[in-house]
Amino acid sequence: MDIKNQTNSHVYWNPYFGGFILGIIIIFTFYVTGRGLGASGAMKSSVVTLVDTVAPTHAENNAYYSTFISEDDSPMNTWLVYEALGVLIGAFISGGLNGRIRWRIQHSPKITSQRRLVFALLGGILFGLGAQIARGCTSGAALSGMAVLSTGGFITMLAIFGSAYATAYFFRKNWI
Template sequence: MNTKPYWNPYLAGLLLGLALLAAFVVAGQGLGASAFPKRVLAGACDIFSPEWTEGSSAFGSYVTRGNPLSNWLVIQVIGVLIGGFLAALTAGRLKSEVVRSPRISRGARLWLALLGGIIMGFAAALGRGCTSGQALSGGAALASGSWAFMMMVFAGGYSVAWFVRKQWL
């Protein structure tokens, strides 16, 4: 398979900014996907127990406005999956692999990735949005909380980088 070079980061940033602008104009919403799993779970609960779902403080707001899956967020996530697949296919990078350090097993890498995803999911729920929602959408709207969030993301990343770098070298 012929692998093409990565996109120019300035062009990719410009296109991401245009996609964010289009999301604001077309959907009236920014980019972000942290509520997607909750919306899908609300849809599944509504199928099996509509009364319970409507009365639930966690899922009730999703079903009172119609089908929880007929939302811009569901369309966005489906679009991201299709777009990512097509981008990998056209760039010659569509393959199944686990990127890891030689110091860690494949299974341990997958478990650590799952654990990190779970922690980020809970943090996104507590922090009122995922990294893309906070950084892209909140940053574009000049929300002070989003800027503070991203400063802390970078501070946290730099503060632990020295400790985890030896796992990758």
């Protein structure tokens, strides 16, 4: 019991409290900048920058990359990239205060780390693809969209959770 308590202790915030603070942050963000939060935009900028440095001509010829490349400004110089940097810092602070920082692979005891990593990669690819198609992820489209009652935000949110619940059965071994 003691060991279990140690490994399973819920040292996290009360979810309602966390949600309340998150809501205040969203209000503040909209109040100051007029826009919502986001996360995958920074990754998009990274990919664009990466491709632009490795294969500039290819990037310019591609209809998608070229929309984010301009002569005088790096695609990394966007609001969302700075915000994502902040997320990394903030999470590091919080994790540090609570002693959660260490290298590890978190997975269900029933599966191997390797399997976890393979599924993480798969999930990442799908999420990256989907986030680009829907123009935003759970934070950019769903959360910030819902805050201003955007129709697209609600549709995206319903689609994410709907399909996640629908397919959860097939992935159950990974988690429980």
